[in-house]
Structures are given as structure tokens and as C-alpha cells.
Amino acid sequence: MELFGIFIAAAVINNFVLIQFLGICPFVGVSGKLSSAVSMGMAVTFVMTMASMVTFLIQHYILIPAGIGFLQTVAFILVIASLVQFVEMVIKKVSTGLYRALGIFLPLITTNCAIMGLCLFAVMKDYSFIQTLIFAIGAGAGFTLALVLMAGIREELELADVPETLQGAGITMIVAGILALGFMGFAGMKF
Amino acid sequence: MAKKQVSIGNEFVKGLWDQNPVLRALLGLCPVLAVTTSAVNGLGMGLATTFVLVCASLIISLARKLIPAQVRIASFIVVIATFVTIVDLTMKAKFPALSKSLGAFIPLIVVNCLILGRQEAFASKNNPFRSLVDALGMGAGFAATLTVLGGIRELLGNRTVFGVQILPDVWEPWIVMILPAGAFLTLGLMLGAANLISRRRERIAVRMARAAALNERTV
Amino acid sequence: MATESSKTSVLGGVDEGHLDLVTSPHSHFGWSTGRIMWTVSAALVPCVATAVWFFGFGVLATIAGAILGAAGTEWLVGRLNRRAETIPDGSAILTGLLLGLVVPPGFSPFMAFIGGVVAVGIGKIAFGGLGDNIFNPALVGRAFLQASFPAQMTDWSHATSRVDAISQATPLGLYKFGDPSQFAGDIATQKLLLGEVGGCIGATSSTAILIGAAILLITRIAHWQIMASMILGGLVFGGIFHVSGIGPSPLFHVLAGGFLFGAVFMATDYVTSPNTPVGMWIYGGGIALLTILIRLFGGLPEGVMYAILLMNATVPLINRHTRPALFGAK
Amino acid sequence: MKITLHMLATLIVVGMLSGGGLSLVNDWAEPFIEENQRRVRDEAIGFLVPGGAPEQAVDQDGLTAWRVRGEDGTLKGWVVRYAGTGFQDTIDLMVALDPDRQEIRGLKVLDDSETPGLGTWIRLSPDHQAALAGASDRYLEDAVGDAKNFPLQFFAYDEGEHLSAEGDLKVVKGKPREQLGPTEVQSITAATISSVAVVDIVNEAVLKLDTILAEQGGA
Numbered sequence: 001m002e003l004f005g006i007f008i009a010a011a012v013i014n015n016f017v018l019i020q021f022l023g024i025c026p027f028v029g030v031s032g033k034l035s036s037a038v039s040m041g042m043a044v045t046f047v048m049t050m051a052s053m054v055t056f057l058i059q060h061y062i063l064i065p066a067g068i069g070f071l072q073t074v075a076f077i078l079v080i081a082s083l084v085q086f087v088e089m090v091i092k093k094v095s096t097g098l099y100r101a102l103g104i105f106l107p108l109i110t111t112n113c114a115i116m117g118l119c120l121f122a123v124m125k126d127y128s129f130i131q132t133l134i135f136a137i138g139a140g141a142g143f144t145l146a147l148v149l150m151a152g153i154r155e156e157l158e159l160a161d162v163p164e165t166l167q168g169a170g171i172t173m174i175v176a177g178i179l180a181l182g183f184m185g186f187a188g189m190k191f
Numbered sequence: 192m193a194k195k196q197v198s199i200g201n202e203f204v205k206g207l208w209d210q211n212p213v214l215r216a217l218l219g220l221c222p223v224l225a226v227t228t229s230a231v232n233g234l235g236m237g238l239a240t241t242f243v244l245v246c247a248s249l250i251i252s253l254a255r256k257l258i259p260a261q262v263r264i265a266s267f268i269v270v271i272a273t274f275v276t277i278v279d280l281t282m283k284a285k286f287p288a289l290s291k292s293l294g295a296f297i298p299l300i301v302v303n304c305l306i307l308g309r310q311e312a313f314a315s316k317n318n319p320f321r322s323l324v325d326a327l328g329m330g331a332g333f334a335a336t337l338t339v340l341g342g343i344r345e346l347l348g349n350r351t352v353f354g355v356q357i358l359p360d361v362w363e364p365w366i367v368m369i370l371p372a373g374a375f376l377t378l379g380l381m382l383g384a385a386n387l388i389s390r391r392r393e394r395i396a397v398r399m400a401r402a403a404a405l406n407e408r409t410v
Numbered sequence: 411m412a413t414e415s416s417k418t419s420v421l422g423g424v425d426e427g428h429l430d431l432v433t434s435p436h437s438h439f440g441w442s443t444g445r446i447m448w449t450v451s452a453a454l455v456p457c458v459a460t461a462v463w464f465f466g467f468g469v470l471a472t473i474a475g476a477i478l479g480a481a482g483t484e485w486l487v488g489r490l491n492r493r494a495e496t497i498p499d500g501s502a503i504l505t506g507l508l509l510g511l512v513v514p515p516g517f518s519p520f521m522a523f524i525g526g527v528v529a530v531g532i533g534k535i536a537f538g539g540l541g542d543n544i545f546n547p548a549l550v551g552r553a554f555l556q557a558s559f560p561a562q563m564t565d566w567s568h569a570t571s572r573v574d575a576i577s578q579a580t581p582l583g584l585y586k587f588g589d590p591s592q593f594a595g596d597i598a599t600q601k602l603l604l605g606e607v608g609g610c611i612g613a614t615s616s617t618a619i620l621i622g623a624a625i626l627l628i629t630r631i632a633h634w635q636i637m638a639s640m641i642l643g644g645l646v647f648g649g650i651f652h653v654s655g656i657g658p659s660p661l662f663h664v665l666a667g668g669f670l671f672g673a674v675f676m677a678t679d680y681v682t683s684p685n686t687p688v689g690m691w692i693y694g695g696g697i698a699l700l701t702i703l704i705r706l707f708g709g710l711p712e713g714v715m716y717a718i719l720l721m722n723a724t725v726p727l728i729n730r731h732t733r734p735a736l737f738g739a740k
Numbered sequence: 741m742k743i744t745l746h747m748l749a750t751l752i753v754v755g756m757l758s759g760g761g762l763s764l765v766n767d768w769a770e771p772f773i774e775e776n777q778r779r780v781r782d783e784a785i786g787f788l789v790p791g792g793a794p795e796q797a798v799d800q801d802g803l804t805a806w807r808v809r810g811e812d813g814t815l816k817g818w819v820v821r822y823a824g825t826g827f828q829d830t831i832d833l834m835v836a837l838d839p840d841r842q843e844i845r846g847l848k849v850l851d852d853s854e855t856p857g858l859g860t861w862i863r864l865s866p867d868h869q870a871a872l873a874g875a876s877d878r879y880l881e882d883a884v885g886d887a888k889n890f891p892l893q894f895f896a897y898d899e900g901e902h903l904s905a906e907g908d909l910k911v912v913k914g915k916p917r918e919q920l921g922p923t924e925v926q927s928i929t930a931a932t933i934s935s936v937a938v939v940d941i942v943n944e945a946v947l948k949l950d951t952i953l954a955e956q957g958g959a
Contacts, residue, residue, distance in 0.1 A: 034727075034730075148727070149723045149724065149727070152723075152724070152726035152727040152730070153544050153723060153726055155726060156544065156725075156726040156729075157537065157538075157542070157544070159542075160537055160538040160542035161538030161539060161542055162536070162537060162538045162542070163535070163536065163538065166536055171536065171537070174532060174536050175544065177532075178532070178533070178544075178545050178550055178553070178719065179720075179723055181550070181553040181554065181557055181719065182553065182716050182719035182720045182723065183716075183720075184553075184556075184557060184716065185700075185704050185708060185710065185713050185715070185716025185717065185719075185720070186704065186708060186716075187708070187709050187710070188708055188709020188710070189703075189704070189707050189708045189709065190707060190709075
């Protein structure tokens, strides 16, 4: 039940994109088309899960025992960057279909603050390994949810007569604002 | 180098409007939205980011000929992360209140695509002086945008700007402005306004050019 | 300039062009937008009447503030962009009226005005005007007010009330934070049917709302599937939780708060709801489920507004997946 | 081969410079950071139970408690620090108790992410602090009915009006001050959840301290 709470909190209550403002760049950049939104969401969820596990181990078995907590930022960003490259290589070898679906999004993920933010938050909240894992999956699901909703809306808006000055990023921000208002309904949710 | 060089002044000014990282290039939006609940927070975040950007640009353009292309990104990231950590530790030590209200978004400067983007696009290809000016311009544009956004949100949401009360007590604060939804809506409208202004400017520029051409002909 | 004037003519034809494109099921009745909007407004008259009866004439000031904000914004933007007059189609006035009916009695007319401006300005015009908006404009305005002025939006004490009980907390508020026994059994149902309870201006009297529902269904302006799926969903999901020992009776869920008002007047807005029958069932059921989850497990006593806004966001996806495949398409 | 060596060397040099530089900065910053944390903590304790020196009595299961003794060694009170779930995120707070741990003498929220302008009324504002420091007595008298003065209810403003630390506190709505019982706390208007969260954390902290002290006493 506690793990379910962590999942729901990460996915909707404190939605990474709409409430915590993490991963806004891909949110604006990749939400134009539904198909790419789904792929991006999957790629981010996958990397988040991997990165959260690796950074958990680094934090608790290297940085803390060695007393070099101040190297956290440097260590985490290096781990995430090399992890993304590694995942890209593995996927390329294992499955061309998967690579075609996710491949082009992987390099974009290195500077996706959602990944880095997730790893930092998991450490700040002092989560255990399992909790960190669930937190990562929940955050990834929330990211995907926001991205897919936004992509559906933006495809619909292609037919709309949106004022020229607001087209693109402007209307995306306004839709995100209204979505954030809607997500406020989940505030304080407890099971 | 046969390429025509842009003047140093323009190298600085372009970051303020034409290539404004937030309003025109949509870079580094996460901190833009997250920490701009007040003008002070916006300015603090803007200055911290500028510091990292300037230092990283300077170091990287100095070392640009020593770093092999293959490990370029990795080296950039380490340099950036180092300066981010310096900012983080300094703020924790000397400005604990600001550090607390900016929270995790200080370490997250490391993934601000603006910084890595400038290294990739500018500092690794230009001399230190030019890179410094470019970084200062971009940083100033970033900080100014954050301060304005923070100021608008603080004014409507809390009646104050930089902690000084501006609106009278009868004004009921719009709490939504300091909530996530207010951040998105305000930035959305700001982007719209920026588009409007730059289109006006373009139109005026076109008209001026046409007038000038006409003038020449009549003379 | 040339492009702008051509746009004017498209809009001057009051959006039927858009409606035909987006929501083909509506094309079978040839009513103009104006006639639809005014009929919906007429269907709201019973709600306004009971509101005045229970809460006094003061509510009219609040409603007027909201209408002024909504219609004023529509008029001003139309003027600035030199577009054709869109006030007579009644949609902005209807948005204002709906917004005015879903705030507490005694709510400041000036704040209602702000809500109206946001509803039309951000909820509708930013998306390109009527027919292009993704979210229900009145609810965008209300969500903005709820987030901006949470204390005033949950203050039920300013009603100049005919009956004492209604200037207190809402039934849902009592259920969540107060003494649930005050709203149990047949008396509660009777009060809820009449509207003799605390709550938003136009949303307390179930009977008045149902009269409005009858008007909308007889004139075939609203789709019965959306109302039916939402109410049925409320009964079923509320019932499942009730049977497992969580929450009040399913009837209470449907009659209390803004559930019925939302089902009849907000969810059925034809621009922001799905356009296939299957989609409508998914949409209505989704709203009901989200509402009940927020009411039972969320921090707030009421969740209809959030549920409708969130399901509005899923409408493009629902339409996409329930649209019958085109002949010749894969 | 040469390129590989060059790459490796670059990375090692960059890494070493970064690590070395950061450890220098860290050595400089760490005392300040610790000092800041200690100051925040000591100021809070000193504010809640004035005129004494804290000694740590318990540090177990996320709960920290201090005995505060006066100069002559008499026990002046207890301060308990505990955190729990709030509306958005964790609320970290300190509760002050009388020496016998039967009454609640104060409350200070150290960290929270509640809704600005609403749930944030759980915090002590500068006005509250001034009032409690004796700067304005009238304010204190008039204050308690107002939702914006939620935390003041936890302080003793008159003998015999302290909240009880025996038995769970309960949040009530819309009761006049005279009718409030010794375990009843008036909720913040429109922020019932934040109010309930604070009261729950206080209840749990008091109960947990009792349990831990009983175990220690028994062992």
C-alpha cells in the first residue's frame, strides 16, 4: 500500500511535468505528434528506471561510505550520460524495431532534467531501493501520461484557428496550465 | 577565417532579445517555470545560471583545442557539473534562505540545455573573449526573463515585487499565480507577447528598409 | 491584412464550418449556434429561479459579474481583431452564466468577473474561439477561481438564506470534514432534491437541474449518452465503494455537490465532448470514476470540475480510438 | 591508439581537476553549512523554550528530542522534532512540551511544501513571532479566532489554556474560541488538510516520544 502511494504520488499528485516542472523541454519539443510522444514516454520511463537504480547504488555504496557526497551532481550526471549511451548501444544491437522507435529520443534524454531530478529526489526523500524503483516507474508513467495527453490535444489543435502569436510553445504552455489546474484535483490524495 | 565576424556588441545584445534563451529559443524551461514564484527567486536562479554559463564557457573555450571531439560532451558535462556544485555549496554556505527556496533546481542547472547548448554551439568554436561576451549576454537574457516572470507572478499572487508591496490591500492575491498552473499560463502569455513584439519589430524594419530604398531612388 | 479578412468571413459563418469538420454527428440538426446557446440558457432558468428563491437576489449580482466578464472579453477581443460580431450567438453569455452558477452564493461579483475573463480569454479565445477549445471554458474559469481564491470559493456562509441550514457547509463538505450523520437517509435525499442545502449557486437543486436536462434532451441539444453514462457511472462506482464500506450511498454521490449540474450542463458541451456514441460512454464513465476517486480519496470534498477538465483533455484520444475506420483506410 | 590515450588522459585530467577543486570548495563550505543548520535548529529551540540550553535526549526512528534546562539545571521543557506527510510533501516541525509532557507549549514548522497563501498558514509568520515575543499583546488576544493564526493556538497565551498533550488533538471547524476544548484545534479555512496533517504529526510525535522514553526508562 505504501508503495502504491509512492507510485500514485509520483505519477499524478506530484506529476513530474505538470506540478514539478521537470522534463519541460521534451514536453514542449516532442508533444507535437502522438506516436513520438508514446515512444519518448517509453524511452524516458526506461532510462529513469535504470538510472534511479544505478544512482541509488552509487549514492549508498560509493559516495556516502567514501564521504564524498559533494561529488553527487558530477557523479550522477556522468552516470546518466553514459547509461544513455550504453542503452542506445544495447538497443541497437538487440532490436532494430525498438531502436527505430526509441533511438532518436535517447540522446535527447541526457539533458532531460526529469531523469536527474528523479535521482536527486529519490536520494533527498531517503527512499529504499524498492521505493526508489517504484518512484521511478511512477514518475515515468506520469511523464508519459502528460506527454500523451498533450500530444493528443496538439494534434487536435492543428485544425484549430489558434491565434498566430500563441501557436506552438505558447498554446502548449496554456494547455499545460489548464492541465495543471485539473491535476490539482489529485492534491492530498491518500489511499 | 574569411567568415564575417559579428561585432562584440552584437554578440552580447543578441542574447537579450533576438536569441533570448527562454522567449525565442525555449531553452532551460524547467527552472524558468519552477523557481519564478518571486522576483528574488527568479533573479537568484538567473544569476546562478549565468555564473555557471560564464565560467564553463570561459574554461571550455580556453581548452577547446585540447579536448578530443569524442570525449567532448563528457568533458563539458564534468566542467559544468563542477561549477554547478560550486554554486550549490556556496549558496548553501552563504545564502541558506535562497538556497532553500530554490531547492533541487540548483543542482539541476547541470541539465539546463541552455548551458550545454552554448558550449556545443559557441564556446567550443570561439575564442575565450568572444565566448565570455556571448555567455554574459545569454545569461543576462535568461536572468532578465526569469526576473520579469517572477515579478509578474509575485505581483499578482502576493501583491509585492522584490518583497515590496505594490498593489493595495483591497487587491485579493491570485494564489494561482504562485502555483504551477500560474507559471504555465503566465509563460504562455509571455511567449505570445514576445512573438507579437518581434513581429511588430520585423514589420517596422521592413517598412523602414522600404522607405530607405524609396528615399535612395528619389535622391 | 488579406489573411485576416478571409478569416473573418470563416468565423462570420459562425463556426458551422468547424462543427461540420470536427463533430459530424451534429450535422443532422440544422440549428444555428445561436439557437442552441439560447436554448441551453433557457434550460438554466429553473436553476437560476431556485437559486434566487433559496439564496436571495444577491446571487444575480454574482451571475451578472461572470456574464459581464465573459461577454466583455469576447466583445473586446472581437473588436481588437476586427472580427465579426460573435456576441449574438450567445456562447460567451452562456459561458458566463454557467460560471456564475457554479460559485458559492455571496461570491464577489468582481472575482466572478475575473473568472469570466479567464474563461473566455484563456479557455476559448486562446484556442481560436468557439469550436476549437479543448476544455470547457466555464470550468477553466472556475478552476482558475478555485486556485486563485480558495478561501472565498469554499466559503458558504455569505448566503442571505431563507433556510438556516444552507448557509453552512455543503453536504459533501459535511461528509468529508464534519458530521456525516447530518446528511443521512431520506431527509437528506429530499433536501438534495429540493436544493435546500449549502452549495454553489445553481447546483443545489436536483429537481431544477433535471427540468433543464429534460429540455436539453427533448430538443436533442445534449446527447443522452453522456448524461446517462455519467449518472450510471456515479451509481455503479459509488455503489461499489459503498458496498465495500467506503463512502456514502451512490444516490448521495449523484445528488450531492455538482455531480448532476456537471453531468447535465458541463459534460454535455458538444465542443469538448467526444463525438462517437462509444466515446461518450467512455467519457461519461471516466468523469464519474474520477469524481468519485477524488471525493473519496482526495484532499478535497468535491471533484466534478477536475474530473470533467481531465476528461476534456482525453477527448482527442478517445475520438481517435473510437472513430469508425474510414473506408479504404488501413 | 594515440587518440584513445589522448581521450583517456583528457578525461582523467578533467576528472581530477574537478574532484580536487570541489573538495577544496567543500572544505571551505562545509563548516558554514553545518553552522547554518545548527543555527536554524538552535534558534527554533530557543524560540520555543526560551532561556535554556538544549541537550539532546532522543534520536531514534526519525524523531529527535531535546531537554531544555535553565542555568540552574531545572528542566524548562521539551522540544521534539518530527516529520510527516502534508498536503503536497513532507512537513518537518518542532513541538514544545512542558517539563511533565502534559501540555503543548509551542509549534514551529521548519519545512513544508504546502499551498502558498493557504496551507502555508501553518508556519509562524514574523507577526506571530513578534506577538509571541511580547511585542504586541493585543494582537495575540484578538488573533486566535482568525484562520491565519493557526500556529498560535499551540502556544500558551494564558495560564490553563494550553493544548493538552495527553490524548490526541482533533481539528474542528468554525467553533468560537471560548468553546474550544483542550484537545481541539481550529482548522485553517480552506486548508483543512494541511491543518489535519500538522495535528496528526504532532499527535504522532508526542505518542512516539512517550513510547521511546518509556522504553529507555524501562531498560
